[in-house]
Amino acid sequence: MPVDVGATLQRLRAVLTRPLPEGGRLPDDVWSRRHRGLTLLLAVQAAALVVTAELAGSAITWQHLASEGTTGAAIVFWIVVASATTIALIERLRRAVRTGAVAIGLIACSAYLVHITGGLSEVHLHVFVMLAVVSLYQDWLPFLAASGAIALHHLVLGTVVPQRLFADPASADAPGRTVVLYLLFLGAANVASILAWRLGERDRARADLVLDATADGVHGVDPQGRITFANAALAKLVGERPERLVGRDHHEALGHVAPEGQPCPVCTTVRAGRGVPTGGLALRRRDGRDVPVECGATVLWDKGVVTGIVATFRDLTERERLQRQALHDELTGLANRTLLRAHLAQALARIDRDRHTAALLFCDLDQFKDVNDTLGHATGDELLRQAADRLRAAVRAHDTVSRMGGDEFVVLCTDLESRADVMVIAERLQQALSEPYEVEGLIANVSVSVGLTVFDDPRANADALLEEADTAMYRAKELGRDRVEIFDESLRAQTERRQQLETEFADAIAESAVEVRYQPRVELTGGRLDAVAAIPVWPHPERGELPAEELLGLAEETALVDTLGRYVLATACRQVASWREHHGQRADLALAVRITRPQLRDGGLADAVAQVLAESGLPPDRLCLEISEHALLDDTPATVDGLRALKRLGVMLAVDDFGAGWSSLAYLTRVPIDVLKVDRSFIATLDQPGDSHAIVAATLGLSRSLGLEVVADGVDRPGQAAALRELGCQLVQGDHFATAADSRTVEERIAAAVARPPRDPSHRAPTASEPPGSPTP
Numbered sequence: 001m002p003v004d005v006g007a008t009l010q011r012l013r014a015v016l017t018r019p020l021p022e023g024g025r026l027p028d029d030v031w032s033r034r035h036r037g038l039t040l041l042l043a044v045q046a047a048a049l050v051v052t053a054e055l056a057g058s059a060i061t062w063q064h065l066a067s068e069g070t071t072g073a074a075i076v077f078w079i080v081v082a083s084a085t086t087i088a089l090i091e092r093l094r095r096a097v098r099t100g101a102v103a104i105g106l107i108a109c110s111a112y113l114v115h116i117t118g119g120l121s122e123v124h125l126h127v128f129v130m131l132a133v134v135s136l137y138q139d140w141l142p143f144l145a146a147s148g149a150i151a152l153h154h155l156v157l158g159t160v161v162p163q164r165l166f167a168d169p170a171s172a173d174a175p176g177r178t179v180v181l182y183l184l185f186l187g188a189a190n191v192a193s194i195l196a197w198r199l200g201e202r203d204r205a206r207a208d209l210v211l212d213a214t215a216d217g218v219h220g221v222d223p224q225g226r227i228t229f230a231n232a233a234l235a236k237l238v239g240e241r242p243e244r245l246v247g248r249d250h251h252e253a254l255g256h257v258a259p260e261g262q263p264c265p266v267c268t269t270v271r272a273g274r275g276v277p278t279g280g281l282a283l284r285r286r287d288g289r290d291v292p293v294e295c296g297a298t299v300l301w302d303k304g305v306v307t308g309i310v311a312t313f314r315d316l317t318e319r320e321r322l323q324r325q326a327l328h329d330e331l332t333g334l335a336n337r338t339l340l341r342a343h344l345a346q347a348l349a350r351i352d353r354d355r356h357t358a359a360l361l362f363c364d365l366d367q368f369k370d371v372n373d374t375l376g377h378a379t380g381d382e383l384l385r386q387a388a389d390r391l392r393a394a395v396r397a398h399d400t401v402s403r404m405g406g407d408e409f410v411v412l413c414t415d416l417e418s419r420a421d422v423m424v425i426a427e428r429l430q431q432a433l434s435e436p437y438e439v440e441g442l443i444a445n446v447s448v449s450v451g452l453t454v455f456d457d458p459r460a461n462a463d464a465l466l467e468e469a470d471t472a473m474y475r476a477k478e479l480g481r482d483r484v485e486i487f488d489e490s491l492r493a494q495t496e497r498r499q500q501l502e503t504e505f506a507d508a509i510a511e512s513a514v515e516v517r518y519q520p521r522v523e524l525t526g527g528r529l530d531a532v533a534a535i536p537v538w539p540h541p542e543r544g545e546l547p548a549e550e551l552l553g554l555a556e557e558t559a560l561v562d563t564l565g566r567y568v569l570a571t572a573c574r575q576v577a578s579w580r581e582h583h584g585q586r587a588d589l590a591l592a593v594r595i596t597r598p599q600l601r602d603g604g605l606a607d608a609v610a611q612v613l614a615e616s617g618l619p620p621d622r623l624c625l626e627i628s629e630h631a632l633l634d635d636t637p638a639t640v641d642g643l644r645a646l647k648r649l650g651v652m653l654a655v656d657d658f659g660a661g662w663s664s665l666a667y668l669t670r671v672p673i674d675v676l677k678v679d680r681s682f683i684a685t686l687d688q689p690g691d692s693h694a695i696v697a698a699t700l701g702l703s704r705s706l707g708l709e710v711v712a713d714g715v716d717r718p719g720q721a722a723a724l725r726e727l728g729c730q731l732v733q734g735d736h737f738a739t740a741a742d743s744r745t746v747e748e749r750i751a752a753a754v755a756r757p758p759r760d761p762s763h764r765a766p767t768a769s770e771p772p773g774s775p776t777p
Contacts, residue, residue, distance in 0.1 A: 020194065020198065021138065021194060021197045021198040021200075021201045022201060023138060023139045023140040023143075023197075024095075024096075024138075024139045024140070025138065025201060025204065026137070026138055026139070027228070027229055027246060028243070028246050028247050029222070029226070029227075029228040029229070029246060029247060030228075031095065031137070032247075034136050034137065035088070035095075035098065035099065035102070035137075038102050038106070038133065038134075038136065038137070039085065039088045039089065039102055041106070041133065042081065042084060042085055042088070042102055042105045042106055042109065043085055045106070045109040046081045046085070046105075046109060049077075049109060049112055049113060049116070076108075077108055077109075077111075077112040077115075080104060080105060080108040081105050081108055081109065083101070083105075084101040084102060084104050084105025084108070085101075085105060087101035088101050088102045088105070095139075096139065096141045096142075099137045099139055099141060099142040100141045100142050100145045102134075102137075102142065103134045103137075103141075103142035103143070103145045103146040103149075104145055104146070104149060106130045106133060106134060106146065107127070107130055107131075107134075107145075107146050107149040107150055107153070108149070109130070110126045110127040110129075110130045110150075111127075111149075111153050113126055114126075114127070114165065115164060117167075118164070118167045119163070119164060119165045119166045119167040119168075119172075120167050121166075121167065121168055121171075124182070127150055127186075128185070128186075128189045130146065131146055131147065131150065131186070131189050131190070131193060132189070132192075132193055134146040135193035135194075135196070135197055138197050138200060138201065143190075143193070143194075143197075147186065147190055150186055151183060151186060154179050154182050154183065154186075155179060155183075158175045158176075158178065158179035158182075159175060159176075159179070162175035162178075166178055208231075211229075211231035211232075212231050212232040212233070214231060214233060215233060215314075216233060216312045216313060216314045216315075217230075217231065217233045217234030217235075217236075217237045217283075217293070217312065217313035217314075217315070218230070218231045218233070218234060218310065218311070218312050218313075219231070219234050219245065219250070219254075219310075219311055219313075220300075220308055220309070220310050220311075221250050221308055221309050221311065222307070222308045223306055223307065223308060225249050225250055225251065226247055226248065226249060226250070227245050227246050227247065227248055227249075227250050227253055228246065228308060229246060230242045230245040230246060234254075234313060237283055237285070237291055237293070237313060237315060238253070238254055238255065238283050238284070238285050238286065238291075239285040239286040239287060240253070240286060250311075254283050254284075255283060255284030255285075281293050281294070281295050281313075283313060291315060291317060292315075292316040292317060292320055293313040293314060293315060293316055294313070294314045294316055295311060295312065295313055295314075296311070296312045296314075297309050297310070297311040297312070298310045298311075326338065327339040327342075329388075329402070329403040331381055331384060331385065331403070332384060332385055332387075332388035332403050333388065334388050334391075334392075334401050334402050334403045334409070335400055335401065335402040335403075336402060336403065337402065337404055337405075339400075339402065340400060340402040340404075340410060340412060341462055343400045343412055344360075344412055344462045344465065344466075345462060347412060347414045348458050348460060348462070349458065350414060350415070351455075351456055351457070351458045352458030354415070355456075356414065356415045356416060356417075356456070357416040357417070357418065357419065357421075357422075357454060357455070357456045358412070358413060358414045358415075358416060358454075358455055358456070359412075359413045359416060359419075359422040359425075359452055359453065359454045359455070360410060360411070360412055360413075360452060360453050360455075360465050360466065360468075360469040361410065361411040361413065361422075361425070361426055361429060361450055361451070361452045361469065362408070362409075362410050362450065362451045362452065362466075362469035362470050362472065362473040363391075363408070363409040363410070363411065363429060363433065363448050363449070363450050363473070364407060364408050364409075364448065364449050364450075364473050364477070365387065365407040365433065365446045365447075365448055366446055366447040366448060366449055366477070366481040366482060367445070367446045367447065368380065368383070368406075368407035368446055369407075371383060371444045371446060375439070375442060375444065379439050379440060379442065379444070382439045382440070383437050383439055383444055383446070384403075384407065386437055386439070387407075387409070387433055387437075388401070388403065388409070390432040390433055390435075391409055391411065391429065391432065391433070393432070394425075394428050394429050394432040395411055395413070395425065395429070396413070398414065398415065399411060399412060399413045399414065399425075400412040410466070410469065411425075411429065413425055416454075419454050422452060422454055423484070426450050426452055426484045427484065429448070429450060430448055430450055430482075430484060433446070433447075433448040434446070434447050434448055434482065447481055447482035448482065449473055449476035449477045449481050449482065449483060449485075450473065450476060450483070450484040450485070451469050451470060451471065451472025451473025451474065451475065451476055451484075451485050451486075451487065452469055452472060452484065452485075452486055452487065453465055453468035453469045453472060453486070453487040454486070467495065468487040468491070468492070468495070469487065471487060471491050471494070471495050471498075472485045472486060472487040472491060473485070475491060501543075501554070502554065502560075504540070505538065505551075505554055505555075505560065506560055506563075508538055509560060509563055509564055509567055512567075513538070513539075514536050514537070514538045514551070514564070514567065514568075515536070515537050515538070515539060515742065516534050516535070516536055516537075516568055516571045516572055516575070516743070517534075517535045517536075517537050517740040517741055517742055517743075518532040518533065518534060518535070518572070518575075518740060518741065518742075518743065518746045519532065519533045519535055519733060519738060519739065519740040519741075520532055520733070520737065520738040520746065520749065521533060521590075521592065521711060521731055521732070521733040522731075522732060522733075522737050522738070523730055523731060524721065524724060524725055524729060524730055524731070524732050525725070525730065528753075529589065529749070529750065529753050530589070530590065530731060531589055531590035531591060531592055531624065532572075532576065532589060532590075532591060532592070532746060533591075533592040533593075533594075533626075533733060533740075534568055534569075534571075534572035534591060534592065534593045534594075535548045535740045536548050536551050536552075536564065536567075536568050537551070537740075538551055548594075551564065552564075552594075552596060555596075556596065556598060561596050561598045561599060562598065562599055562602060565595060565596065565599045566608055566612070568593060569593050569608075569609065569612050570612045570615070570616070572591055572593055573591065573593075573612050573613065573615075573616035573618045573623065574615075574616045574618075575743050576589055576590075576591040576616075576618055576622070577616045577617045577618040579747060579750055580618070580622075581617075583750055583751065583754050588622075589622065589750070590622045590623070590624055590652075591618065591622060591623050591624065592624045592625075592626055592654065593623070593624070593625055593626065594625075594626045594627075594628075594656060595625050595626065595627055596628075596631070597628070597630070597631040600627060600631055600639055600642050600643070601638055601639065601642070602642075603638070603642070605642055605645075605646065606642065606645035606646050606648075606649060609623075609625070609646060609649060609651065610649055613649070613651075619650075620649050620650030620651050621650050621651070621652065623651045623652065624651065624652040624653070624654050624674070624675060625646060625651055625652070625653055625654070626654045626655075626656040626675075626677060627643075627653065627654070627655060627656060628655075628656045628657050629655050629656065629657050629658055629679075630657075632655060632671060639671075640670060640671055643671045643672060644671075644672060647672040652674040652675060653671070653672060653673050653674050653675070654673070654674060654675035654676070654677050654711070655668075655673055655675070655676050655677060656677045656713075657677065657679040657680070658676045658677055658678055658679055658699065668706060673708060674708060674709065675708060675709045675710070675711060676699060676702075676703050676708050676709070676710050676711070677710075677711045677713050678696055678699055678710060678711070678712050678713060679713075680713050680714030682695050682696055682699075683696070683712050683713065683714045683715055683720055683724075683734070684714060684716075684720075686719075686720045686723045686724070687717060687719030687720050687722070687723050693723065693727075696712070696723075696724075696727060696729070697727055700727055700728060700729060709730075709731065710729055710730070710731065711731040711732070711733060712724050712729050712731070712732045712733070712734075713733050713734065714733075714734050715732045715733065715734030715735075715736050715737065716734045716735045716736050717736055718736065720734070720736065721736055721737075
């Protein structure tokens with residue numbers, strides 16, 4: 001196998017050079033300072049040699065030089081020194097050329113000093129001193145040039161004219177031995193210089209590594225304002241390479257942008273002699289973009305003199321983004337609830353100080369849900385963004401516009417002169433939000449209901465003020481929408497009653513004072529008891545019974561909907577499981593429980609249902625969860641995922657109030673529905689002239705095509721039952737067959753039904769007040 005000589009030599013070279021310093025890595029500012037110093041040293045030494053020669057009795061005149069035979073040496077010396085000094089001062093030349101010239105010049109000074117002193121042994125030490133001085137460049141070219149010049153000088157003169165190189169007769173008589181000895185000393189000096197050089201590079205590399213690993217931008221500045229070093233993070237902040245920052249004025253290189261009246265923190269630190277942390281500063285990138293930073297600076301001292309500073313710059317872009325995200329609505333960029341509350345607290349403080357009036361205006365877009373359902377959520381989002389822009393344009397500069405969620409906005413107006421000013425602003429907001437919206441070529445029309453509360457008491461509670469404005473907004477909706485309502489004492493009393501009711505309701509749920517009643521669902525042909533629907537009722541000690549619809553509305557407003565829903569589900573599952581166990585197969589009942597949109601959006605609903613089924617022992621296929629059609633029209637991924645998670649448990653899913661919605665029926669193909677429950681409004685007029693008969697017939701036809709069951713809800717009259725039998729509807733529920741009753745009454749019905757054969761249920765079944773088995777008309 002042939003040997004790759006080139007690769008072998010490369011590896012050998014890598015092994016041999018690994019311990020050696022790299023060279024040429026001095027920062028520009030450090031190199032410049034050292035080069036100026038060594039060039040000055042060269043010039044001073046050249047001048048000093050003239051003086052030395054004079055004091056030694058060897059004045060450099062052409063006659064004396066000729067008599068001593070040193071004319072050639074003097075001429076060579078002056079040519080070399082003059083050329084080296086000239087080259088060193090020419091800035092356009094490469095660093096390597098300028099440093100090499102200084103190195104040759106310094107060694108020439110040493111050689112001439114040896115020459116004019118007759119080769120004194122003590123003077124030879126000057127050669128090694130100059131070698132150490134040249135090593136300060138930490139670059140191979142000047143170092144090798146100096147070492148080569150020393151070796152050449154000793155080899156040539158030690159061989160040709162040893163008496164001019166060595167004053168000691170013994171050394172001059174044995175020049176070969178003396179030259180070798182000097183070269184050995186030269187090698188030792190080289191090793192020492194290279195080792196010091198290597199250690200310096202290593203320490204500098206570690207410092208650079210630490211600087212570049214620092215996330216903050218760091219740079220050094222000398223007292224004249226020039227950058228002496230910069231790390232990679234700072235270069236990235238300003239869009240520049242680190243080496244292009246060094247040596248430039250820090251103002252010009254970093255483009256400091258400070259707030260008006262705030263001085264540059266770097267200059268302030270130099271003047272103050274101590275670090276001055278500064279915020280509100282920005283660095284201007286090469287692309288013109290300003291980067292917000294926080295600056296800190298530390299002064300560098302040397303024997304009581306400021307030699308520079310080290311400044312750090314922390315990028316605040318991400319912090320400001322997170323702060324804005326925490327305080328602003330992501331969709332519209334408006335203030336969110338947190339920021340609104342902060343501004344509201346400030347407004348209350350100003351009221352205490354300035355005695356001005358302030359107001360909260362709660363705006364809710366009317367018909368926005370219709371836009372969302374018919375045109376889609378993307379269109380609804382764009383409409384909300386346009387509404388936000390209109391609100392910004394309609395208020396004063398110091399007012400706060402916030403989005404509370406959904407289609408609700410709150411505007412905080414401060415420093416009002418009178419209450420009349422509030423109505424002017426409210427009418428302006430109403431007019432701005434009610435103009436038609438153009439979204440993706442479509443025109444959407446919505447109005448706005450505005451509720452406002454005016455306050456001038458600094459002791460007012462922020463939450464209470466928001467509640468007042470919200471209550472006034474709901475009054476505007478109750479009175480027909482598209483209007484402005486002001487919170488007053490009558491609304492205050494209504495709010496207090498509502499709050500009391502909410503507290504009592506929470507206590508009723510906790511104390512199991514909310515009753516669960518059950519309305520049977522029967523087969524129209526044969527009369528078999530098929531299922532029961534769980535219906536919550538709250539027997540209030542003063543207000544009487546609060547029906548299910550009012551309870552669900554109250555629960556949604558008070559964030560108790562999940563608590564109520566789980567309570568009803570658990571209670572009903574235990575009860576139906578108990579009936580099934582007690583009456584056996586003859587009571588193979590199913591249970592229907594309604595779930596609300598907030599419950600459906602809760603990611604933990606499926607887990608809660610699974611836990612209730614496990615604890616109660618009710619088979620999953622005997623539980624039917626009813627979801628309103630409006631909830632299904634909110635066809636978000638979370639809704640679909642929630643329904644699919646429930647379906648994986650094995651429960652049945654039903655669409656409640658089917659036909660009440662007016663959106664696409666495409667959701668029936670996307671969600672796993674088992675049952676359609678026809679809306680009561682169609683059943684109510686089924687035995688009367690009109691379109692209800694055709695709509696119910698169409699629903700039955702649709703359900704057969706999709707393989708779904710149909711339940712007719714709200715069957716309260718014999719004519720409705722007869723019409724449903726004619727249409728072929730099998731499952732019915734309503735007061736004509738059985739009213740909702742407590743568990744004891746329903747259990748008696750179940751026992752009676754189990755004990756006797758099925759009957760024709762086309763006539764009304766007993767009510768809850770009639771004993772089981774009573775004759776029915």
